[in-house]
Amino acid sequence: MQFKHSHITCNFPSSYLLQELLGVGAVSEGSLLWEREVAMLRQQLQNLQESHRRMMGEELSGLSIKELQNLENQMETSLRSIRMRKEQMFYDEIQDLNRKGNLIHQENVELYKKIDLLKRENQEMNKKVYGTKDTNGTQSNGFLANRLSIGDDPSEPVHLQLCQPQQDNDETGSGAANLGIKLMNIQVHQL
Incomplete structure (x- = not known):
């Protein structure tokens, strides 16, 4: 016996087929229990499918x-x-x-x-x-040349100007390369 609904297909053995599977010639008590179980499950499936259709708004006319x-x-x-x-x-x-x-x-x-x-x-x-300013308001710093004046704000841009090279009278032979460029009169211009 076969039960179908849309995409669900369930095969349930009939009592004869069940007897054949069990190898029993007469209906036994065990096979009757199985038949009742199958009938009950079939009814539950039918009820669930009907409930599902109703929940989906189908088949409400009855x-x-x-x-x-x-x-x-x-x-x-x-x-x-x-x-x-x-x-x-x-x-x-x-x-x-x-x-x-x-x-x-x-x-x-x-x-x-x-x-x-x-x-x-x-x-x-x-x-x-x-460096920091001393009491005269001049910049004191050991790292920078004394001709360089820096304003209060270290983030201000420094404008450098090139001047003509001058002959250096330093003949000490320090080994430093002479590029012929000297920085003169460096001042900070506030924008």
Whole structure:
């Protein structure tokens, strides 16, 4: 015996086929139990398929008003459950995004702290390189030539000018290459 619905095909053995499989000539008590089980499963499958069709809005013409009301109540209950699950998923996703946002914010705060520390270290290095002003307001620095004047802000651009080379009277033979270029009157121009 074969039972079909759309894409579902179920084969159920008849009592004769069941007897043949068991090798029993007469109907035994075991085979009757199997037949009842098969009939019960067949009925459950039919009920589930019918319920599924009704849930899909198919084959509603044979239902009474009370059955339609019950179906509507079932659908509304199912819809509430679906919406609650969807809302819970949205809530969980929002919580996860908030947590990630907080982590990113903390990383940004740490990066700003590092940037601030690097700026302070850079300022300290600039102070060491460019020196500090003495009481006369002149720049004091061991690294730069005394003809170089630097403004208050070490980030200001320095404009250099070339002048004609002059003969150097230094005959000490220091071994340094003479390129013939000297920097003269270097000053910082504020923009």
